[in-house]
Amino acid sequence: MVEIAREYTVDELMVVTLARQFTNEDIVLNGTVSFIPVAAIMLARATHAPGLTWVAGAVGVDAQPEPLSGNTLDPTMWTRCVMYLPQEHMWSYVHRGVLETFCIRGAQIDKYGNVNNTVIGDYARPKVRLPGSAGMGDMGSLDKRIFIWTTTHTPRTFVERVDFRSCAGYLDGGDSRERLGLKNGPQLVITNLCVMDFEPESKHMRLKSLHPGVTVEDVQAQTGFRLIIPSEVSQTEPPTVEELRLLREVIDPRGMRKLEFRSTAART
């Protein structure tokens, strides 16, 4: 009998929701400032997907790191790995599709799952210069199954059209991604309010489940475009007591995942 947790926080719900997307057969690579994905990968490996292959910190193949302590590309992530993966090898595996799953966040996300982390406004003289596209400029074009996460579900983050397409999502919707020869693409969007997926034909973002205490109206009010609202919207499945224990006591006792909720986090 699986015991469902009664008290948990939104960061914990996001980690658990993302963890449940990973399967035993997945080969996952994590990027920079990715505490929620890394905690989710570690949780999946500790629960339903012990065989999940993880290239920790983009380098440590099948690493067995200590609890989260520093940034997510740090050498401490590579502990007890079977190989330090040279980055040129990593890119060949990414190109060939051997490494197939990646998680990204960004300052702006549009209704077709395109993501901006480059500039707000004009490129050469931006209103806001953001950090840059980094791996998302690659992964969206290289056929990855992409999980998008954000801790700031607001109309500023979820926009009709991104100012700059740093990551190729479903482009202009419909079959536009496919026509360009790009496979896979964004699978789910996990936020501090809800979980969303993409309607299979139009590739338009669609509400999937609501976190506790959040209404459809709340989500729509915090989204800068009209979401597809299906007739049935479920509640996001809560964590189990065991998942929470692992996350709080074994994987991330320092609460590094909460760093992603800092006020500046949306810009970094």
Added chain:
Amino acid sequence: MATGKANKIVTLAEAAALVRDGDVIALQGMGTQMSPLALVRELIRARKRDLTIVMIVGGIGLDWLIAAGCVRRVIAIIVNLDEFGMAYAFRRAVEAGEVFMEEYSEHQLFSRLLAGAYGLPFMVTRSGLGTDLLALHPDTTQVIRCPFTGQEVVACRALVPDVAILHAHRADRYGNVQFFPKPIWLDADVFPRAAKKVIVTVEEIVEDEEIRRTPIHTGIPYFKVDAVVEVPYGAHPCSLYPVYAFDRAFFQEYAAASRTAEGTRAFLETYIYGPASHEEYLQRVGGAEMLLRIRKWE
């Protein structure tokens, strides 16, 4: 430049003198890891101007160079202070139009450098298809068709930096550079091969015989290296795995100070222009107590 088997040991000031105003500098650094920051501080004190800085992942050293007015152009995929947040001097300078950011996806930039390393006109990738990055640089990235299959790929024009600067674990006087483990990140791998000149700072200069006992660790051979400088803790405040960790307190101090231009200037005065030598710098940033802390990876 001397690239044969000659003694290439120089001082930090002599190494900085090899960099000319206007040069394209490939600067190693991965967030909080492996960056030749003692040499970066020396370049700032030498008041270099109009540099183009190439980094895969731009970080604290780049932010200092920008704040000090040394930089005109940045070629990178991202610039930030990793978990410590935004690189504010970079943000301010780009928003003011003082510095231009030439942004690529990671594999596009790697492809440009790889083409440079091979002496080929370009390399191809699929990275960046469908993004707005492609339209930014028609001079350096173009969609072309494969002559065999017709598949669309992105041609990435060769990039040959004037100088590559790196920090590593150790080297001998001839410039055989060793890493423990071998180079992992793209920059230590491709920068020395792509650049015209290569300057490496190391924790320790060892005898040639020691290198011959452990060639498995040699990442750059002497014939591609122009100058070597012995600088213990030369990556501070970044880490040099597995010898020392990054200095968390120092990163936090800079992240807070750099939120304003005045705070950044004061920080540079205290830690970069102030100390007369690298030894004095280490004293000022916490001395023996701090070094013990970062060696324990706390």
